Every structure is written in structure tokens, then in C-alpha cells.
Amino acid sequence: MLAGANDIAIQPLGAIRPELLARIQASLQNIYGSTAAILPPLKIPREAWIAARQQYDSTKIIRFMTRSAPAAPERILGVCDVDLCTPILTFVFGAAEVGGRFAVISLQRLRPEAYGLPADRLLFMQRCAKAAVHELGHTFGLRHCYRYDCIMFSCCSVEGTDLKQERFCPRCAEKLRDARKC
Template structure:
């Protein structure tokens, strides 16, 4: 064998390997953060998944849906408080506005508070435990739909009253409509009807989870069966607490397909919010995602 030809072959092989290594396809943001998705545990009696036979919504299923998307002149999320709110509750709503603006990367505004008198007698009941409850469907279909601002992408009601979805149900944390882009969340159960400085962060974390979950539904995302995720269905507060505020990689893929935000800016914004509010578990999860880009 000619040594010159052999050395030349080695050289060209080296150049070829170097070319392919330099042009190796980089992983996308979604592929990268999927490494931090946490598998769902087996559903237990009382869990949402145990009682509901839901099918996973693939990205292809999501893409086929007719759904709400931002458009010029219609790209703002509005929050509509209804009720009598104390100082801590008002602070909680303002922080939720701030969080949702970072989570969805859209402008979020709070409308003037409406009084509880907007709920007619036909939309109220007293539960077997003695608290007044409001029919969630009435809030969506009769109250909010008529008050949705012209530039509103979605309108989320926030009430301090407990909610129920239909006569045979005890309560619901929130409800949303894909078609009308309206939803409602109740503060009532997040602090057992008594928000204080000691339970403020616990209540806030529950509120940001349920609010982002319900607005996620308005954007066409079904209950998540892919991983532990803010879009998991939930029956109880312990189940809500167990689920992350983090959207899994599949749900982030769906969300970004409609909203087209910058992934890393969103992640940085969320990390800063969790750090500022001392929501340490969610900060740790955001930091884990962030570390993948160092």
C-alpha cells in the first residue's frame, strides 16, 4: 500500500467526520426539556384519572382543532374579579395577573371588580356544608360572554365564592369554554375560605395552577396524560398540589404552536417569578430546564 494514499485517506476521513459532527442536528427546545418531564404515577381511587377514561391528545389531534389564537387587535388576556375581596386576595389576583403574563407571554389586564349581586338567585345555592356556591356555567355563558372586551383573546373570571358545575357535583375549582374563550376560577377552596399571610403562598400556587390550566383549555389543550403537568385533571387539593405548575414538553409544544413566544425568554421570566415569590419547588423545576441550555 502506498503510505501517501493511506495518509490521504485518513485525512479525508477525518475531514468527513468533522463535517458531520459540526452539522449534527441540534435538539429543539421541546426535545431538550422533555428530559425533565416526570412520568405520571398510577392513578389511585379519588384521582381525576381514576374516575375519567380520557385519551391522550397528541400534537396532531391538537393541530386539527379549531381553536383560539392571538391576532392583531385581539391578543389580550383579561381577568374579571367578581365579589368582595380583601387586601390579601387583591394581592393574590395581581400576582396571578403577573404570572399569567409570563406563562402565556401575553398582556394580561384586570378589569374593575363586579359585585356578587350580578349572580341571580337561579345561579346560587347553599351547599350541604353551609357555604354559598355559584353555578360555574352561568358565569361563562351568561355573565362573562356579554362582558368580553373587543380586544380580549380570553376572559377569565375570578370569584371568592365557591363554584359548582351541576346539581349532582359538590364543587369545581374552575371551568372553561374552548368555543367562547371564557373561564372562571374560585379562590374559595385554595385557602379553606380564609386567606392569611401563613397560607398565602400555598393559595397563590394553587391559583396560578388552576388559572393557567383553565386558560390552557381555552387555547385547545386537553387534560394531559403525558407527564406530571399543570394540564393534568384534578379532583382534590392534594391532587392539585401534587401536579406541577410546569407544563410538560408536549403541552408546551401545543401552547407555542398557537402563541409563538420565545421559549427561553418565557422560561427566564417564569424562573424570576418563582424566585421572587419563594415558590421553591417550581423554581427548582424551572432551573432544571434552564440548566439544559448552559
């Protein structure tokens, strides 16, 4: 557990199963050494819907969170179960403000069933936890890491997510410590 606890809040966007939120909460508390409260759920904003693509715009969701978030938590991670994209990218697993306060992850593409594979609850929850730790890492100013086993490694496929560990490499851990000192 890293020293220097700062408050983190998990913001469910739409209906998210409690056991999944608990798994994400446990990971964030374990990795960041912070209290990670689970906020009451909010509806996904209609403004983020892109009808032509049948997806939600992650940038607009983060903007919505900025407007509707409670003041207290230092960082807020949105969790939604819809497919996210940006106007320019076909999809994103998540998005974050680098060095900012807000991040969001999507569960849609983390399920093995999304790739025609049998359901695997544990694997799915592990992927969700990894995505949460990764996106929240960006809010601490961390950039993508070149080490494939570091949680900050950037991957455009779930296979890459499965390869990385649910922890920071020594270099990123040091950067995180430095960021939290500031």
C-alpha cells in the same frame, strides 16, 4: 416564556385582594407571554346562585361574563371567591370553554383553611396561579394531560394541584404553540 403574545384579561368577580390578582397576573404573563390586564371588578351575578346548594353555578357565571365582557381581550379569566359547582357536579375548582374565550376559577377550595389546616399565604397564592394557568389553558383548546406534574393535569383535590408544576409539559407546550399559530 412562550412566543406569540395575545392579550389576556383578568376579571375579578366580587372583591379579590390586589396582591392575589398581581400574583395571578405575573404567572399568566410569564407562562403565556401575553399582557394580562386586570379589569375593574364585577359583581357576581345573582342568577348563578343555587340556594339549595349554597353554591354558584360556574356555567352561568361564564354566560354572564360572555354578556358583560369588554370586546378587546382575546381571553378573559374570571376570578371569584365563592364556591363553584355545576348542576351535576358537587363542586368545581374552575371551568372553561374549551377552545373558547372565557374561563373562571374559584378561590374557595384552594385555601388550606378550607380543609382544617393552618393558613399558608404563599401556598394559597401558588394554588390560585396554577388554577388560573390551567383553566386558561383550556381556552387555547388544551385538554387534560396524563402527566401528574403538568399544569394541565386534572385533579379533583388540592393535593393534586400541589403536586403539579406551574408549567406545561413538553407535549402540552407544543400543543399550545400550535394553537397559538392558528
